[in-house]
Amino acid sequence: MTAPAVTVLGLGAMGSAIATRLRDNGFTTTVWNRTAAKTEPHVEAGSTAAATVAEAVNASDIVLVVLLDHHSVREQLDPVAAQLKKTVVVNLTTTTPNQARETAAWAAEHGIHYVDGAIMAVPSMIGDPSARLLYSGDENGYATAQAVLETLGTTEFTGEDPGLASLKDMALLSAMDLMILGYVQAIAMMRTAGTPAVETAAEVEAWLAAMLPHGKELAAIVDGGTYDTGGQSVDFDRFGIASLITASREQGIRADFLEPHQKLLEELAAAGHGDSDWIRVIERLTIH
Structure with a gap:
């Protein structure tokens, strides 16, 4: 079975660790970062860099969002809502429970499969079982992305309330x-x-x-x-x-x-x- 293509939005320390881990495990990865220079090491290692968020989300059916905060997530995702329809969006950005629920409601309006995630690890732990990652929200979306997510560490689906993982x-x-x-x-x-x-x-x-x-x-x-x-x-x-x-x-x-x-x-x-x-x-x- 062919490994699914995955897009990673955000290449800070955590986003870079995630992109690297996915690439090393055979996933086709597309990366985007506000500062384009941060994509260069990933391109050299085999990822594809997208010039825009729209280009990035069109490249994959699974999109991992690893941005600075809730505002950054909505700032980048709102304009591409139409392109994200039927896409699984896993938000690994640190947000509060109510912010997760707000984004989930927005996603539901646009037909997006939204999964909220919380990473209980530092970047160097990504890929190790000691990295604990919590998820909640769209259970079907989680099931679709599960093989991808399990490469990042020990996973736990906490429930369909999108705010549970953050809580x-x-x-x-x-x-x-x-x-x-x-x-x-x-x-x-x-x-x-x-x-x-x-x-x-x-x-x-x-x-x-x-x-x-x-x-x-x-x-x-x-x-x-x-x-x-x-x-x-x-x-x-x-x-x-x-x-x-x-x-x-x-x-x-x-x-x-x-x-x-x-x-x-x-x-x-x-x-x-x-x-x-x-x-x-x-x-x-x-x-x-």
């Missing part, structure tokens, strides 16, 4: 960001005692590795919805967090990462939930 990506990245901020806080505190950052980081890694499995226990409490298991209470935790904040300040370190947690716990206590499991703070995160 999971953003949620997991939020967890990572907050975890890294924990590293930063610990390193800042221990530096005041002369402890090298690498030593503190190693200790944090070991400590978190032991603690992370308990996250499932907290998740079970959230799913139960009662917050009355008799575990660590709001009152206990808010005094504990207050101690962490005080300790930071005693060392001349700001507690900006910890203070929002304390604020949420204080709100719960003021609302009469001091005896509840502290994980009840999740209910305070919903914007009303």
Whole structure:
């Protein structure tokens, strides 16, 4: 069976890695970039460069979009909507869930098979199973492009809601960001005692590795919805967090990462939930 032709729009670090991977796996590739000079190495390696987006999308039935942001995607795709009819468009540009849904609605109006994607990897990981790529949207479009997408890393179709891939990506990245901020806080505190950052980081890694499995226990409490298991209470935790904040300040370190947690716990206590499991703070995160 002949490998499908694929167009890649955008040749930044990620787009270039994707185009290279596809080409190395035998796919006929057409590439386009706003700065044409970036297409030259790909042409030398066997890709075809398109002078315009219209020319690029006409070359393939599968188009991978790897641009800067949501605005860039719509700026380049809107004028070629007619040419994209019946084409599978896989948007690998980082967008929010609602931006993905907006583009999917636009695509549906024009008969385009739209799949939204989220890349949980850096460019050097593309092609390795450690690269995790999430997809959502048009399931038939995903099935059509699946052989192409599986060459990029481990794939997961999250559902027909076009925003799901982005939502999971953003949620997991939020967890990572907050975890890294924990590293930063610990390193800042221990530096005041002369402890090298690498030593503190190693200790944090070991400590978190032991603690992370308990996250499932907290998740079970959230799913139960009662917050009355008799575990660590709001009152206990808010005094504990207050101690962490005080300790930071005693060392001349700001507690900006910890203070929002304390604020949420204080709100719960003021609302009469001091005896509840502290994980009840999740209910305070919903914007009303």
